[in-house]
Amino acid sequence: MANNLNIEVSPLSRVEGHGDLIINVKDKKIEKLMFRIPESPRFFEAMLVGRKYDEPSHITSRICGICSVAHTCASIKATEKALGIKPSEQTINLRKLIYHHENVQSNVLHVYFLAAPDFFGVGSLIPLMETYPEVVNIALRTKKMANDIVRIIGGRAVHPIRTVIGGFTKLPTEEEMIKMKEILQASYPDLEKSLEILRTLKIPEFERKTEYISISDTSDYALYDGNIKSTDGWEIDDQDYLDKMKEKVVKYSTAKHCWVNGNVFMVGALARFNNNYQKLTGNAKKYAEDLGLVAPCHNTFMNNIAQFVEIVHSIDDSIRLIDKILEEGLDEDKAMAEIKPKAGRGVGVVEAPRGLLIHDYTYNDKGRVEKANLIIPTGMNYANIEKDMHALVPSIIDKSEDEIRLTCEMLIRAYDPCISCSTHFLKVKLINR
Amino acid sequence: MGNKKSEGGYIINKPKVGIFGFTGCGGCQLEILNLEDQLLDLVNAVEIVHFTEAITEYSDNYEIALVEGSITTKHGVERIKKIGDIAKITVAIGACAATGGLNCLKNLYGLEKAKELVYGDKKDWIDSIEVKPVDTYIKVDYYARGCPPNRFEIVDIIRSLIVGRKPEIPNYPVCVECKRNGNTCVYELGITCMGPISRAGCNSRCPNSVSGCEACRGVIDDPNVNAQKDLLSEYGLTVKDIMEGFNLYNACKGKTIEKRDK
Numbered sequence: 001m002a003n004n005l006n007i008e009v010s011p012l013s014r015v016e017g018h019g020d021l022i023i024n025v026k027d028k029k030i031e032k033l034m035f036r037i038p039e040s041p042r043f044f045e046a047m048l049v050g051r052k053y054d055e056p057s058h059i060t061s062r063i064c065g066i067c068s069v070a071h072t073c074a075s076i077k078a079t080e081k082a083l084g085i086k087p088s089e090q091t092i093n094l095r096k097l098i099y100h101h102e103n104v105q106s107n108v109l110h111v112y113f114l115a116a117p118d119f120f121g122v123g124s125l126i127p128l129m130e131t132y133p134e135v136v137n138i139a140l141r142t143k144k145m146a147n148d149i150v151r152i153i154g155g156r157a158v159h160p161i162r163t164v165i166g167g168f169t170k171l172p173t174e175e176e177m178i179k180m181k182e183i184l185q186a187s188y189p190d191l192e193k194s195l196e197i198l199r200t201l202k203i204p205e206f207e208r209k210t211e212y213i214s215i216s217d218t219s220d221y222a223l224y225d226g227n228i229k230s231t232d233g234w235e236i237d238d239q240d241y242l243d244k245m246k247e248k249v250v251k252y253s254t255a256k257h258c259w260v261n262g263n264v265f266m267v268g269a270l271a272r273f274n275n276n277y278q279k280l281t282g283n284a285k286k287y288a289e290d291l292g293l294v295a296p297c298h299n300t301f302m303n304n305i306a307q308f309v310e311i312v313h314s315i316d317d318s319i320r321l322i323d324k325i326l327e328e329g330l331d332e333d334k335a336m337a338e339i340k341p342k343a344g345r346g347v348g349v350v351e352a353p354r355g356l357l358i359h360d361y362t363y364n365d366k367g368r369v370e371k372a373n374l375i376i377p378t379g380m381n382y383a384n385i386e387k388d389m390h391a392l393v394p395s396i397i398d399k400s401e402d403e404i405r406l407t408c409e410m411l412i413r414a415y416d417p418c419i420s421c422s423t424h425f426l427k428v429k430l431i432n433r
Numbered sequence: 434m435g436n437k438k439s440e441g442g443y444i445i446n447k448p449k450v451g452i453f454g455f456t457g458c459g460g461c462q463l464e465i466l467n468l469e470d471q472l473l474d475l476v477n478a479v480e481i482v483h484f485t486e487a488i489t490e491y492s493d494n495y496e497i498a499l500v501e502g503s504i505t506t507k508h509g510v511e512r513i514k515k516i517g518d519i520a521k522i523t524v525a526i527g528a529c530a531a532t533g534g535l536n537c538l539k540n541l542y543g544l545e546k547a548k549e550l551v552y553g554d555k556k557d558w559i560d561s562i563e564v565k566p567v568d569t570y571i572k573v574d575y576y577a578r579g580c581p582p583n584r585f586e587i588v589d590i591i592r593s594l595i596v597g598r599k600p601e602i603p604n605y606p607v608c609v610e611c612k613r614n615g616n617t618c619v620y621e622l623g624i625t626c627m628g629p630i631s632r633a634g635c636n637s638r639c640p641n642s643v644s645g646c647e648a649c650r651g652v653i654d655d656p657n658v659n660a661q662k663d664l665l666s667e668y669g670l671t672v673k674d675i676m677e678g679f680n681l682y683n684a685c686k687g688k689t690i691e692k693r694d695k
Contacts, residue, residue: 041551041559041561042456042505042536042539043539043542043547043548043550043551043561045550045551046538046539046542046546046547046550046551047535047538047539047542047547049542049550052677055681058647058681059535059538059681062457062458062460062534062535062580063458064458064459064460065457065458065459065460065461065462065463065464065581066459066460066463068458068460109463109466113466113487114487117489123488123489123490124484124487124488124489124490125487126476126481126488129473129476136473140469140470140472140473143466143467143469144469144470147467147469155638155639155641155642155644156581156638157464157467158460158463158464158467158581159460159580159581161638161639161642161644162642162643162644164644169642169643169644170642170643
């Protein structure tokens with residue numbers, strides 16, 4: 001039992017980027033608690049100024065290797081909106097397809113490579129090669145399936161080449177579409193085995209009600225496009241995000257924190273699940289039920305389970321999309337829309353694997369970027385992470401220091417924070433006016 | 434820096450490897466995880482002792498350092514120097530580590546101006562210096578270039594180091610690979626391309642996808658600049674027209690680029 005406690009984890013492992021966790025407890029009271037981000041900022045908002053309309057998607061893809069398709073798509077959507085470009089339905093379906101598989105790839109990476117070792121009491125996936133080889137093999141196979149699909153549609157797994165404003169520089173062939181369908185269909189036995197393994201994991205009990213925000217669409221489980229929706233009952237057009245979101249610089253962190261209507265909130269798989277459960281495929285709903293995930297769920301640790309349920313959904317929905325694209329036939333004439341530079345502002349909002357991602361560009365009449373604003377999901381989650389920690393620590397204060405440390409690390413890891421992403425965008429303008 | 438040999442010739446049985454991230458997107462480390470079919474073999478052939486992104490346990494006793502990202506903070510300078518002192522062999526992986534990569538657009542915009550734009554009156558809170566590639570601060574033995582790097586090239590470098598062979602890094606232009614792949618030259622399609630002077634090793638992956646090469650692997654040691662100029666004028670373009678694309682990955686003045694300028 002600890003009356004006084006000093007925990008410092010620096011750097012926190014198995015998260016993307018560099019973050020430190022500091023907790024000081026005196027006489028069972030939290031004196032200091034911070035999730036500090038010393039990762040170096042990269043100034044993407046400055047890098048974009050003056051660049052030509054066809055470059056931002058290539059540049060911002062490099063914000064994050066793990067979610068480069070998400071940044072590419074948010075960027076493309078912002079530019080297309082600003083320039084009035086209308087991509088074909090074929091383009092949108094192919095974007096949704098590549099999008100699914102970045103989400104699968106990222107969710108697999110998180111559930112199996114980064115989070116699972118905690119549940120098996122080891123420090124990485126490597127020791128599991130001996131003790132649970134099946135877990136490792138499923139992880140590698142599923143990750144390869146998703147990466148192969150991104151490679152086929154995007155030209156490579158990290159930083160896609162073919163997804164550009166207006167459409168695709170090159171389309172997949174019909175044979176490739178059929179091959180993708182086959183590898184997707186072959187993945188179901190691994191999903192079943194994963195389900196058996198996940199059933200045995202002991203997810204920590206924890207509950208803290210917060211606001212969950214994601215995009216939402218009437219036609220599907222929104223990842224690529226939709227309105228911005230909250231579990232608090234409001235829904236807005238994605239172009240109007242500034243009506244709700246305010247950002248603030250926190251001194252100990254190079255990543256800004258973000259508030260909606262003055263409240264902290266959570267984004268990511270659990271937020272999507274809570275807002276859009278009804279749009280999941282029947283199969284994905286069955287998996288959710290089997291794993292005890294019920295909307296609305298207020299246990300942050302269940303974010304890992306929501307990520308797995310999304311893998312199932314993405315595989316189901318990809319097969320539907322491929323059938324649809326094949327039925328309509330791939331048409332070269334629909335690969336690229338017409339592009340003409342003009343002045344204007346556009347906002348592109350997508351669901352990155354870690355949650356809501358916003359790119360906001362203003363172009364001048366020569367088609368050059370005048371101003372760019374980027375809001376990153378992990379930046380949105382930081383304030384909520386700290387609130388969660390304040391709720392969690394007192395409830396486990398009587399456990400051993402090692403256990404407290406591990407549970408706190410697991411809580412942060414459950415968010416799947418992408419620290420590289422979130423540190424590039426510190427803007428003070430919003431709070432200074 | 435440090436007391437290491439540089440030119441191949443090593444036979445390191447099950448070398449201890451550290452994988453380190455500096456300022457970048459994490460994509461190079463992800464490409465290592467994306468080896469999938471070869472990942473387990475790689476993990477067995479070496480001992481990974483430091484890889485914060487994937488492994489909790491770590492040690493500062495390593496022979497080979499794989500370094501991702503550019504150096505952009507004072508803290509980063511201290512860290513990279515320490516790695517240079519410990520590692521016998523340092524491999525820069527990815528454009529950010531090798532040439533400074535896309536991060537250098539910050540230098541192009543102006544460091545103080547960039548800080549002002551993004552942080553306003555809070556800019557003094559931020560530790561950010563001019564972006565440099567890794568070889569500005571320590572000796573780099575091998576480069577797995579590109580954005581993202583070619584994951585098979587990373588494996589080849591490690592395999593070479595284990596068997597004591599000097600890794601073969603292509604020093605010919607992307608056009609060689611592009612021809613071999615039977616692509617239509619993208620200039621014919623009205624697209625500008627840096628292929629004629631850019632370092633191959635990517636299997637011409639951008640032209641394969643009907644996109645121009647952006648020189649993410651930098652320029653070959655002895656580029657035929659005149660041939661590139663001729664090609665540009667054939668299509669009514671000037672060097673200025675392609676410089677904007679070129680500086681996406683090559684705006685930094687690091688050793689690799691200074692060497693070429695001489």
